[in-house]
Amino acid sequence: xxxxxxxxxxxxxxxxxxxxxxxxxxxxxxxRGHIPGALNIPxxxxxxxxxxxxxxxxxxxxxxxxxSSIQAAKLIQSFEGVDDDATVASMEGGYREWEYDLERGExxxx
Amino acid sequence: xxxxSWEDVVELPDELDDETAEQLxxxxxxxxxxxxxxxxxxxxxxxxxxxxxxxxxxLVQETDHVPSTENVPKAVGDDADAKVWKSGDGFYxxxxxxx
Numbered sequence: 001x002x003x004x005x006x007x008x009x010x011x012x013x014x015x016x017x018x019x020x021x022x023x024x025x026x027x028x029x030x031x032r033g034h035i036p037g038a039l040n041i042p043x044x045x046x047x048x049x050x051x052x053x054x055x056x057x058x059x060x061x062x063x064x065x066x067x068s069s070i071q072a073a074k075l076i077q078s079f080e081g082v083d084d085d086a087t088v089a090s091m092e093g094g095y096r097e098w099e100y101d102l103e104r105g106e107x108x109x110x
Numbered sequence: 111x112x113x114x115s116w117e118d119v120v121e122l123p124d125e126l127d128d129e130t131a132e133q134l135x136x137x138x139x140x141x142x143x144x145x146x147x148x149x150x151x152x153x154x155x156x157x158x159x160x161x162x163x164x165x166x167x168x169l170v171q172e173t174d175h176v177p178s179t180e181n182v183p184k185a186v187g188d189d190a191d192a193k194v195w196k197s198g199d200g201f202y203x204x205x206x207x208x209x
Binding site for chain 2: 026042043044047048050051063064065067068071074075076078079080
């Protein structure tokens with residue numbers, strides 16, 4: 001079962017727990033505006049790239065409407081390189097519900 | 111470490127056999143090619159198409175994106191009964207019968 005977090009809760013986890021945000025939208029959408037500090041791994045590339053990331057204890061997946069991000073969270077959770085104790089959540093409502101600041105441009109560093 | 115797969119985490123609707131899927135595909139009222147498309151475009155287009163169909167009509171959506179096989183039926187909800195056919199090499203057809 002994937003935990004679904006409101007955008008407000010996601011913002012708090014980023015600020016308080018340094019949660020990793022994984023944005024699974026295509027790069028063009030990501031560059032137009034994304035949650036500050038988010039990592040862009042387009043959904044189609046996620047299975048192939050999941051082993052290239054140093055996963056932390058707090059991960060949140062974000063997509064346009066909060067549906068695919070649940071599947072992305074399940075996929076990341078199923079990866080052996082993610083601790084059993086780690087929380088891999090999905091942002092409820094996706095970017096459609098995110099009312100806070102967005103960062104523009106490509107991601108600075110994976 | 112083994113690479114995770116979408117098929118391990120996506121909840122597919124009931125599957126159709128090859129023959130049934132082929133026959134239904136021939137009878138479809140509308141076929142949407144969604145190969146290469148990801149969330150939320152396939153969901154949006156499926157909902158629009160279903161809204162324009164008559165009860166009992168069939169919409170087929172073709173995709174290579176496994177998560178769509180769960181997300182598209184969820185998006186249309188009770189407006190259609192969903193089944194899926196898998197080619198076995200990464201191609202899927204989602205069958206949506208308007209309720």
